[in-house]
Amino acid sequence: MEFDENRNNRKTSRKKMIIIALIPLIVLSGMLVFLLGPGMSILNIGIPLPEITIEKIEFQNDKIVAFIRNTGPEGVDVAQADINDRMIPAGIEPSKTLSRLAEAKVIVPFSWIAGVPYEVGITISDGTRFSKSVEAAALAPTPNVEQASYFAIIGIYVGVIPVLIGLLWFPFIKRLSMNKYKFFLSLTAGLLVFLGIDALVESNGIVEQNIAGAFNGQVLIAMITIITFLVLLYTSEKLVERAKMKSDDNISKSNLVTYSSSPSTTKIPQKQQQQQQQQLAKPFAIAMMIAIGIGLHNFGEGLAIGAAVLLGEVALSTFLIVGFTLHNTTEGLAIVAPMAKSGGKVTIRKLVVMGLIAGIPTIIGAWIGGFLYSPIAAIIFLSIGAGAIFQVVYSITSWMSSNTSEPRKAMLSTPMIAGFTVGMAIMYATSLLIPS
């Protein structure tokens, strides 16, 4: 009976809780109705300035297509379009009337010249003109087999092959002394920190150039980066825990000793063995996380390449490809470093799978970037990549410090600091090879 009463109490209190939680919301909606309702003029202060954002410009056969969005506070009527400040009759789909955040496609018949800069202008009914420039006009890629295989080949060159080349360092790293190994491990961390920062800077650039203030681009970057970091941290911890539990099971089975699988209750005879197993499980997880993180990063790189082709921002030179190749080779190194000293069995097959996880997203990125470029999608991917990379760096450093009795001292040792610094420096140096 007592139990039932308790339950009843809990039930009523729950109802109460819901009502209490809803009261402020009801008051708030009442206030919104009051402010926005008919006849209210309190909010009509000042003149709302219109804003049109030109998100993308495509050069097609004998026409220029601009993708625009009304990012101002109110609806607008688009009146005219111009190329290089010379008005030209154009079509606008679906309609010239754009409500807030609505988008439209403006099609201007125009014989453009490849490689020449152009400015597209949009004038709205009150005479305000918004414009966007393209550095060099280039025919927009159309999604066909030829173009898709072209992007695939570029993706393989700049993404897949370099990472696989980097994996060839595995035997070398495996044979290094512990100090030198630490150097290379922290070098990996340095490389990754650079890539993470690079991704954030890149996405910030996209926000500034292509995304209207209405979308709060910078906050979006920070939010996605942090969320990715936390989600991956949680997932990888779970992953390692599971692996450990399994290995614990194996140990207990083989030793025919029963003990709790809880990590807190460790027994002295098993500790060494268990640690060994843990050491094997964790580097693999880290390597896999690195591969995924780099994969996302390379996805962003692919997007950048595809979008650059689409937007006519860069001429894809062999220099660009060589630059990316050198730059990305270091990513392979980053993947193999944590596994090298684990002592576990590392098959070539596993290595190749990781290399492909890291490399293939470049191709997918190039397809999406080239055929369906969207600045919002681009910054989301880059931010996810950044979050993933920072999580990996966190895993590496915490793993390195967990193996010693004095974590602080270990982190500040000469090989660690030197490796980290050299890692960043290598990335910076190779990034100079990529024309931007």
Next chain:
Amino acid sequence: MSRSKIILVSLLLTSFLTISFVISFLSGISVIAQNNNAFSKEGEKTTTRETVVTGGHGTGYNTIRTTGDVLDSINADERTDLTIDPMKYLREFNYGRISTTDNGTTLRDFTIIAQDKNLEVSPGVFMDAWTFNGTIPGPTIRATEGDLVKIKFINNGSKPHTMHFHGIHQSQMDGVFEIIAPGGSFTYEFTAEPFGLFLYHCHMQPLEEHISKGLYGVYIVDPKTPRPPADEMVMVMNGYDNDFDGENNFYTVNGIPNYYMHHPIQIEKNKLIRVYLVNILEFDQINNFHLHANLFHFYRTGTSLTPNEYTDTVTFSQGERGILEFSYKYPGPYMFHAHKTEFAEKGWTGLFLVKEDQSESDVKAFTKGERAVYPPEISNNTFTTQTKTKDSQSTIVSYGESSQGGN
């Protein structure tokens, strides 16, 4: 490394990629949907609204097809709040209410009202303008040398204005120091002298603002012995700065960009044409006029009956003007435009359509040929359909006499 771990990790990876695809497609999907619009509509056998848009002044330019709206920056047809009816303005001369004073001098009374108006300065683009009698440019005022001109100026605008006439007159009639506040009025009185081509405009500071917002018009003083009969027309070269950045967005002759390209000025072969050409263009240092396939006699400021020059291009700074006389030897369409190509491309272009002895055949041929893309009906009553909103103008200007040309 267990198998389940690999599965977990690859699951993670695929979920990331799936999310990425979804986001990309979401952002791309609307475009694709728009692209497919035409097809789906055709499939459903509903009426597909598809318009051909030409990227220039006629055939030969690139065209596109669109299921959406047309942003037509060139053709001003089907517009209602135009700054002016350029075709009416072209040959409209206001001679005022005529009476005679005791000593036998002709007195010409005019009424001009300054008013604020939101006008369509270019197709789809509106500007808060300041006007004389509701149009840009204001009405053309015409008198004969020696006449007494009386202009009752009423300021119904929201800012103080004046009327400053070029010509010879007393200081207090100069429209500089007598500032007319909103709701106020003033009567300017002066003798029309000397003969020539002049202009009037508001002289309030900031002058740049008061002129660029539309307060100007043409003032013609005829010599006592009239010039030879001709098909006379007024052309005012101006511009509009819609975004108020100190640069003109549009350039026009007689108020509307590109208007005469699609409503050619019809003239007769071998007939003397006289153009009263005035440059009031704000912000830009110069402006000019170029006539195709012909040359004209040029009378600078119109103050002499002897031409200064026989040329095909004349260049003015702001406030300069002159009279052009020419006739066409061959029938057909001929362009006239600013030879400053930027101005031409931003609207300062037009066409003369030279007719062979009143025959309509060329007009028809022209309509069927090059004008097929923009098919304005070229006939004499094309323009009357658009003048319905301009009725107020006639009540404001007190015409004693109004004529179409001086022939």
